[in-house]
Amino acid sequence: MKNILLAAITLLLGFSSVNAYSDDEAVISIAVVNVTYLLKNAPEAELASQFLKDRFSPREKTLAEEQDKIKKLEEALDANKASWDAEEVLLRTRELRALTRERTRALEDFREELRFARDSALDDVQKGVFQAIEEVRVERKIDIIIQEYVAASQRVDLTPFVLDYLQEKLDSETEQDTDNNKKGE
Template identity: 30%
Template structure:
């Protein structure tokens, strides 16, 4: 009888120790990084935004000026058209249409160039941020870092740590 009890005790102890070790090994550290917040608040993102604004401000002003000139010419045509001859009216309409087409083309090219540069800068920032996230995860022994989720408990959010590390790494 003692043999059965001591065997059961040894087996129970082994199961307890084994399950305790398994539980410790199975504990997974999970973290979450809010990518949108990181792209809004990180110094490299702010620097990139300023850089883009400086790079494209002159072209944007030129397009705004061209739009204002087109509007002014159109308004002047509307005022003066009743007193114009038919051939003058047709000629001015063609000029306005050509001017509008050129304005639309320049605006479209500007928007395409701006979007392409934004994507380049965004990709550069995301690559850098992902390296920092990986460094934080390895340093603090995280098993998984999520960047998108429907719901995250705020205690899992490591965005502040990542922002601090990202802002510190120049």
Template identity: 30%
Template sequence: MKTLSLMPMLAAAVLAAGVTAAAAQELKIGYVNSERVLREAGPAKAAQAKLESEFSKREKELADVAAKLKTASEKLEKDAPTLAEGDRSRRQRDLVEQDREFQRKRREFQEDLNQRKNEELAGVVDRANKVIKQIFETEKYDVILQEAVFAGPRVDITDKVIKALNGAK
């Protein structure tokens, strides 16, 4: 008797699995590796180059100040035994103050850089999303994912997106 009551449930499960498999075969799914798009697409590379040119002067200035601070610190360490207590204290205070100013400028630089990077990347992401939407509509996808744990090469359309971004002006 128990085997007879299991048969309808088993048949329903097999039928449901068959219907689900058939529906899944009809779906057109795409996957885009956003990280790769932001690394390899022409507009992303152009944005990176623009940021580098925009911030390279300030970065070099900060590196120069850091080198000067290091040299001054080493000189103080070397001269400390022969300096009078007052001179050593004054130079240490000066060095601490210069380092504090350097740290402030470095923080400001990093904040400015991060803000500009976010602005530039937002523009690239917006363009990429428009390209993805265009591919979605023209090639009649049911769903295009940008985040996935695993995606096979059959559904990966990242190269299409990169080519479209590189071709678009």
């Protein structure tokens, strides 16, 4: 796959250099962008992460408390088995199993909801990053953006410009939200 990409770039560079002599419009501009870096460092990624943490940490704490309760019940059952009659041991064992099943179901539901919310947030961040790449590409009149590359000079690396664009966009949206909140008060 990389050989095909390199061949295509070589062909494009050869095409642009041949046509550069005959027509200024035929020069092809190429830039690179580190999408992985952008996805990790986009301001929207930090906001999404904080949102997920705020939304799911109370349930995570509740699940941890339930696990502690189950552990204490197990310890009490083990410690008191000898002194309790068989009916009491059976009753406590059933109670422990029921609590364990409930917690297991709740934990599975929690993980599924968290996974769905994380995937949705990541999808939103990806869409924003790719939209920002396209807008910076158009703004800077770049013909081709290469996402996967081994090395590139700072002269052709658009990553910092896209990151700045994302930050400016977020700042603008935050300022607009603040203004709308003030108008609503």
